[in-house]
Amino acid sequence: MIENGEQILLRAEGREYFAVAGDEKPMHTDLGIVDLKAVPGREWGDTIASHKGVGFTVVRPRAPDLFRHMKRTGAPVMPKDIGAIIAYTGLCPTDVVLDAGTGSGVLAAYMGIIARKVITCEASEQFAANARKNMQKAGLHNVEVRHADILQEMEKLQGEGLVFDVITLDLQDAALAVPGARKLLRTGGFLATYSPFFEQASAVRAAVETEGFQDIFTITVSEHEMEYSKRGTRPSTRVGHTGFITIARKF
Numbered sequence: 001m002i003e004n005g006e007q008i009l010l011r012a013e014g015r016e017y018f019a020v021a022g023d024e025k026p027m028h029t030d031l032g033i034v035d036l037k038a039v040p041g042r043e044w045g046d047t048i049a050s051h052k053g054v055g056f057t058v059v060r061p062r063a064p065d066l067f068r069h070m071k072r073t074g075a076p077v078m079p080k081d082i083g084a085i086i087a088y089t090g091l092c093p094t095d096v097v098l099d100a101g102t103g104s105g106v107l108a109a110y111m112g113i114i115a116r117k118v119i120t121c122e123a124s125e126q127f128a129a130n131a132r133k134n135m136q137k138a139g140l141h142n143v144e145v146r147h148a149d150i151l152q153e154m155e156k157l158q159g160e161g162l163v164f165d166v167i168t169l170d171l172q173d174a175a176l177a178v179p180g181a182r183k184l185l186r187t188g189g190f191l192a193t194y195s196p197f198f199e200q201a202s203a204v205r206a207a208v209e210t211e212g213f214q215d216i217f218t219i220t221v222s223e224h225e226m227e228y229s230k231r232g233t234r235p236s237t238r239v240g241h242t243g244f245i246t247i248a249r250k251f
């Protein structure tokens, strides 16, 4: 049953809208006005009619919905790379995660859906505020967005005696944060970095080796969507490079 205050995704005629069940304000769409107060108490998958009689299917938002609907402030980590980070770090529901930079918070949100707690740091106040709104929209109360430079924040976190199971870094100077990551990781914990360029990935490689991390590997993940057309079927010819992921483990 859908509870009052839960995040919902409404879909009708190829369009979709994020909303909150029980919101006093009705949702205005070009397919009609939807009374959100009528949603609590209904079942997931039920259809609710707008005042024009268009039926909206109500579903629980999932991570790919967040990827499409979160307000972007920059390039997010793509789902194929997020998948690799989750798989190779073994992210799980007991984990406490440190992430930087937050950007729009896409990676942080995917991890927040799985992990117990995510602290994510963003140097730009404006981007941090946007990411906070995105987490609110996603209903992710376990993702704490801090407006902070990760290098300074890492020192503070050490002072607070915090330890993390997984640390993810997606920022230009990720290599500089590697020594701090080593101090904050639990033994057996994983560091995952995402670098769009060879040079950044090489700097990270050198840093994780210097810091004594083990089980180090760097990958790029290729994804080729099939294109179906009258002429034939083939992998998409769009160039697919996103970034290099380096995984390293603390022992």
Ligand SMILES: C[S@@+](CC[C@H](N)C(=O)[O-])C[C@H]1O[C@@H](n2cnc3c(N)ncnc32)[C@H](O)[C@@H]1O
Pocket (backbone or CB within 6 Å): 074, 075, 076, 077, 100, 101, 102, 103, 104, 105, 106, 107, 108, 121, 122, 123, 124, 127, 148, 149, 150, 151, 170, 171, 172, 173
């Ligand atoms: C590519 S974006 C991150 C995208 C994010 N991982 C996502 O999936 O939405 C990189 C972000 O790192 C932030 N950043 C750069 N240096 C930083 C630092 N020292 N501490 C915290 N954030 C930093 C930038 O402001 C930028 O928003």
